[in-house]
Amino acid sequence: MTKRTIDSHLSLAILGLLSGRPMSGYDLRKVFMTTALKAFSASPGAIYPALKRLEKAGLVEGAVERKNTLRPRQVFALTRRGRGALIDSLSGPVSREDVIRRMDWLLLRFSFMSGLIGAGPILDFLRTLAEETAGYLEVLEEEFRRSAPGLPFSGRAALEQGVESYRATARWAKKTYGELKRHRQL
Amino acid sequence: MTKRTIDSHLSLAILGLLSGRPMSGYDLRKVFMTTALKAFSASPGAIYPALKRLEKAGLVEGAVERKNTLRPRQVFALTRRGRGALIDSLSGPVSREDVIRRMDWLLLRFSFMSGLIGAGPILDFLRTLAEETAGYLEVLEEEFRRSAPGLPFSGRAALEQGVESYRATARWAKKTYGELKRHRQL
DNA sequence: TGCAGCATGTAACCTGTTACATGATTAG
DNA sequence: CTAATCATGTAACAGGTTACATGCTGCA
Numbered sequence: 001m002t003k004r005t006i007d008s009h010l011s012l013a014i015l016g017l018l019s020g021r022p023m024s025g026y027d028l029r030k031v032f033m034t035t036a037l038k039a040f041s042a043s044p045g046a047i048y049p050a051l052k053r054l055e056k057a058g059l060v061e062g063a064v065e066r067k068n069t070l071r072p073r074q075v076f077a078l079t080r081r082g083r084g085a086l087i088d089s090l091s092g093p094v095s096r097e098d099v100i101r102r103m104d105w106l107l108l109r110f111s112f113m114s115g116l117i118g119a120g121p122i123l124d125f126l127r128t129l130a131e132e133t134a135g136y137l138e139v140l141e142e143e144f145r146r147s148a149p150g151l152p153f154s155g156r157a158a159l160e161q162g163v164e165s166y167r168a169t170a171r172w173a174k175k176t177y178g179e180l181k182r183h184r185q186l
Numbered sequence: 187m188t189k190r191t192i193d194s195h196l197s198l199a200i201l202g203l204l205s206g207r208p209m210s211g212y213d214l215r216k217v218f219m220t221t222a223l224k225a226f227s228a229s230p231g232a233i234y235p236a237l238k239r240l241e242k243a244g245l246v247e248g249a250v251e252r253k254n255t256l257r258p259r260q261v262f263a264l265t266r267r268g269r270g271a272l273i274d275s276l277s278g279p280v281s282r283e284d285v286i287r288r289m290d291w292l293l294l295r296f297s298f299m300s301g302l303i304g305a306g307p308i309l310d311f312l313r314t315l316a317e318e319t320a321g322y323l324e325v326l327e328e329e330f331r332r333s334a335p336g337l338p339f340s341g342r343a344a345l346e347q348g349v350e351s352y353r354a355t356a357r358w359a360k361k362t363y364g365e366l367k368r369h370r371q372l
Numbered sequence: 373t374g375c376a377g378c379a380t381g382t383a384a385c386c387t388g389t390t391a392c393a394t395g396a397t398t399a400g
Numbered sequence: 401c402t403a404a405t406c407a408t409g410t411a412a413c414a415g416g417t418t419a420c421a422t423g424c425t426g427c428a
Contacts (some may be wrong), residue, residue: 049416
């Protein structure tokens, strides 16, 4: 995978949002500024170039609204290829590496899954996420037992925070897996 | 702060580690590969340029070990300026913005505090971290109440994960604050 | 009239990723 | 002898940040 079609977190977030409804660059900025996606930068220097890249890659298509007025507005929509690329990137596996270094990417993927991929793959995702998270948690806990006695206060406490954070994620993944499974059987 | 002396997470991590003991680039890579700092990339293409930048900025100083042998090794140590810059960056305030978009940076800062800044400033850090995290948590919970009913399953669950994550962090910060306070009073 | 919000963009700079490259030492 | 590990680097590329730039619309 030397050349990814979806090149960054921001691109994934944009495609995910556009899978809901077509939006302009400014609309996207507002979403990033006002919702839980605040974690993303809403800077025009990031969003407009990203949209341009996605358009060039054929994943989104911009339609100019109010062409004749003096304040045109370009509304972007997912193309069929864009939808395909999005689904592909949501469907990929969950690796230990992802859990350690790209948890935010995993959760971003998850957040857009409903409506794009079926309950089966979503359950697979949650199961492997829970497994890999629990697996890494064991590694971290072992490291904590081994090195905590020698660590200064803040180092030890920071490690504890890391452990707590993975514990919370593992719990959440298991709980959500159960909810989805039950819900599907209704 | 147009020009920061500590220009990235990686640079902060390097300075923090060097505040413990002098290390070579390879030593640093090993730490990043084998400890809880696995979240950092250990790629030579990141570390060696970072060390060079820090040296150029006068924050670290490299001494060539085994100069005459055929396998020289450059061991870097914090300079006085480097120690000062590190302390400054650990001592800065905790903003809401940091909590939302740079939690990893805050925790990285915290992890190196013991031994470099006093218990007073560390307590301040933990208190404001707990406050700002709890404050943002309220915002998130309000957003959850407002928008959850209209969200698809995975969107709602992802938001829940975000809420849980901030809850865990707020709990941890409060607990750690209490521990440090008690410990200091012994 | 003036200000906040709408709406889109560019350019310089910096950092990290990926891939490539080199060669020595040590354990089996 | 040979594979793993030690040890350090470079170069192309890509993406985000920051700062700058422009001009309209609606409201007070």
